[in-house]
Amino acid sequence: MYCMAFHCPKEIQVTWTVLENSGKRVTVEDHGAPSNEESEQLLSDYEVRTGQSQRDGLYNAVSSLTFTPTGSRNRNMTITCSFLCDGKTRKKSVKWSLDSDSCPQLDDIIVPCLVHGREAKLQCEIRRYFPNNLEVKWLRRDADRPDLYELSSDDKYKILEMDVTQDPDKTYSCTASLIVSISAKTDQGSEFICRVKHPTLSTYVERCTGELKVAGIPVIQSNVQDDNIIVLEVDRLYTEDLVLTWEEANNEHGPYKMIKDKNITTTRTENSDGSFKIISKCDVSYVLLEIKDRYFKATVEHSALKSPEEIIFYNKGCFEKLFKKEKLSLERVPKTITKSNNDLKSVDGSVNPV
Structure with missing residues (x-):
């Protein structure tokens, strides 16, 4: 003045x-x-x-x-x-x-499709503030935890420098951007907050993403085909780090040994959303003449799973099967779902089958 x-x-x-x-x-x-x-x-x-x-x-x-x-x-x-x-x-x-019209106005945070193993840019547009004296922070709240903590640039996060522009009415505008390396293990259900302080405000204002939903968490299904082929489908995959193993044993708790590759066939199908599905089939007809109980275990490992998924089928051997040469009667061993993977949901909200 x-x-x-x-x-x-x-x-x-x-x-x-x-x-x-x-x-x-x-x-x-x-x-x-x-x-x-x-x-x-x-x-x-x-x-x-x-x-x-x-x-x-x-x-x-x-x-x-x-x-x-x-x-x-x-x-x-x-x-x-x-x-x-x-x-x-x-x-x-x-x-x-x-002038109250000079207080910063925040739009909702733009959240793109979040895919495990890829980077995503979160953006919050801030408009019509004066003077050009703005403080912006990005914060995070983990899933099922109330505490917030401030983020800084590191291997997982990149906080981009804001490009400030002055509008014809002499107020300023900018876009706050945060790049996140998405992981289903750590980011599913988490929230990100853009918090702004300005001289025209008596306290901060902020916008929140809400709970994030991450695509790329494997959806696992299994069934028996033609009475002697175990079929395992792993769908909604975006990254190539799937490890799938087949093993067999004489009792449920092992010891298990690897099933020969000649008994296993694997195919890949591309989905329209850019993900893909792996179908693995294990032919166990070679145990038709055995009289012992036999257990077959498929183990699925992937970076989006908090722990490996195990699916076990068994055939209860008997003399009748030996002499009559009946087909295998395969049943799935009931399994208690661990909380860690039961909490992981697919992008449409359904719980992963086990």
């Missing part, structure tokens, strides 16, 4: 007085220090600069008061500039308030 005085017979002394919204009064002399010996904080909040010139024996002065608005403190202020010259004082007072 500026105030001017002209044609004074002697040098001019300038004093600025600020009556803040809280009722607190601050007086600043033209040498820049608060006259009532306020704290150093006030010295940095308000600064006065005065220049004087002389012409034809008369003095002219131009004085400025500079400060950074800080929310409710600087709303509805009264600012007074006083000129003292030759024992006479002239004052000029104005009402000043922050």
